[in-house]
Amino acid sequence: MNIYVSNLAFNIQDEELKNLFTPFGTVTSSKVINDRETGRSRGFGFVEMDDDAAAKKAIQQLDQSSLDGRAIRVSEAREKPARSNNRY
């Protein structure tokens, strides 16, 4: 499941998200979106977990939780248009 994490501190990195979601389940991939031009952090990122149940549980546990002094917002990420193994 793809998880959208926002309201992050500017010093948070992708490894921070991985360390935050790892105890809840297996983190397949974690990435914090930084500014592509300036390279500075944008304050939000995405976390992908193998177990969707653990992901939902992690969302409920980590949403509005205090991280680096700021309450982060965790929710399910939107689905990007993918034409892989999906059937209409």
Next chain:
DNA sequence: GTTGAGCGTT
């Protein structure tokens, strides 16, 4: 040494 609504560079 800066800032603060949002859904990503593959």
